[in-house]
Amino acid sequence: MEDIEAVALLQDPLRRRLYEFVAARGREVGRNEAAEAVGVGRTLAAFHLDKLAEAGLLEAGSRRLTGRSGPGAGRPAKVYRRSGVERGVSVPSRDYRTAAGLLAEAAEAAGLDMELQDAARRRGRALRGPGGSCGDLGGVERVLAGRGYEPVLEVGEGGRGVLRMRNCPFHAVAEQFPPLVCGMNLALLEGLVEGSEGVRVRMDPRPGWCCVAAESSKDNED
Amino acid sequence: MTPDAPASFHLAQFNVATLRLPLDDPGMVDFVALLDPMNALADGAPGFVWRLVEEGRPDATGMRPAGADVIINFSVWESRESLWDFVYRSGHLETMRRRREWFHRHADAHLVLWWIPAGHVPSVGEAMERLALLRSMGPSPRAFTFGSAYGAGEAAETETATA
Numbered sequence: 001m002e003d004i005e006a007v008a009l010l011q012d013p014l015r016r017r018l019y020e021f022v023a024a025r026g027r028e029v030g031r032n033e034a035a036e037a038v039g040v041g042r043t044l045a046a047f048h049l050d051k052l053a054e055a056g057l058l059e060a061g062s063r064r065l066t067g068r069s070g071p072g073a074g075r076p077a078k079v080y081r082r083s084g085v086e087r088g089v090s091v092p093s094r095d096y097r098t099a100a101g102l103l104a105e106a107a108e109a110a111g112l113d114m115e116l117q118d119a120a121r122r123r124g125r126a127l128r129g130p131g132g133s134c135g136d137l138g139g140v141e142r143v144l145a146g147r148g149y150e151p152v153l154e155v156g157e158g159g160r161g162v163l164r165m166r167n168c169p170f171h172a173v174a175e176q177f178p179p180l181v182c183g184m185n186l187a188l189l190e191g192l193v194e195g196s197e198g199v200r201v202r203m204d205p206r207p208g209w210c211c212v213a214a215e216s217s218k219d220n221e222d
Numbered sequence: 223m224t225p226d227a228p229a230s231f232h233l234a235q236f237n238v239a240t241l242r243l244p245l246d247d248p249g250m251v252d253f254v255a256l257l258d259p260m261n262a263l264a265d266g267a268p269g270f271v272w273r274l275v276e277e278g279r280p281d282a283t284g285m286r287p288a289g290a291d292v293i294i295n296f297s298v299w300e301s302r303e304s305l306w307d308f309v310y311r312s313g314h315l316e317t318m319r320r321r322r323e324w325f326h327r328h329a330d331a332h333l334v335l336w337w338i339p340a341g342h343v344p345s346v347g348e349a350m351e352r353l354a355l356l357r358s359m360g361p362s363p364r365a366f367t368f369g370s371a372y373g374a375g376e377a378a379e380t381e382t383a384t385a
Contacts, residue, residue: 111327179318
């Protein structure tokens, strides 16, 4: 299936809600859970989930949701999670990914980490918008969501809010040149949260997540 | 268990880094302070098997087989994924992000990976050979990089053929 056809499947509002629900879980989701979350019947949800899986937007698997096995455990349930495949549509056709990969390769070879971080920090500052601030952690969360990071608010040490990001907007180049591109990403977000009093960003990489976490430092004693 | 990493093989990792300043220079304080925490993080990381330490020392920073100002890093892991997750998906990434503050860039390959039989403790000589092989021939099943990784099966065939 071509990218444009796969992306067009998300035009259906129900399908899109199902896709976004599964993506936001960050784990395997069963048909019942997805159906309940979007408020439709299981059969209808299953139909759309399978459509999304056929298009490669979701990956389908099977799992025994009860944790039992052997006779009497029942049939394995069908489960879905977001696919790692990237789909993109640009009209007219553009290829920034190849350009980004080449520029990163050259920057890596030339050891331009610091220069890239400086440029990213300046860009982050320019993205703050009017007043030079994104606001508090909630404001930062909205800006990050708008930039595709898929932030999730968690409660960290001392009851402080911590934003972790499910999606790396720079995934393809970050996988190829992690220190270079993750360093760029941190600097970009450092620039972005300058002017947000009580919010700081730091490296906190975990498998499957963006390398940066943003946190409220309001009750921080250090 | 991934098909690429049967339990009978482990992944060896060796890299060299050319210091901008001697380790006792004030400009290296942050790096030196990170050595013990990063080694502890590696030791406790999923899939960690072994790392080189100099006898009677907590690490291998005093060993300089590749040059007086070149420190080495040498470890063994259960799989490519476990090594990747430690290097790039743990607190270790923070030290990688700051690498240009402490190290010169390398024109040649500075990191080499190769498969070893599980239980084998690789030698520094072996590591230097693998790095030289990568530098002279490019990535192959006997000496490769993250970006051009080979499976243990391919490596085993090549080792047998060249033995």
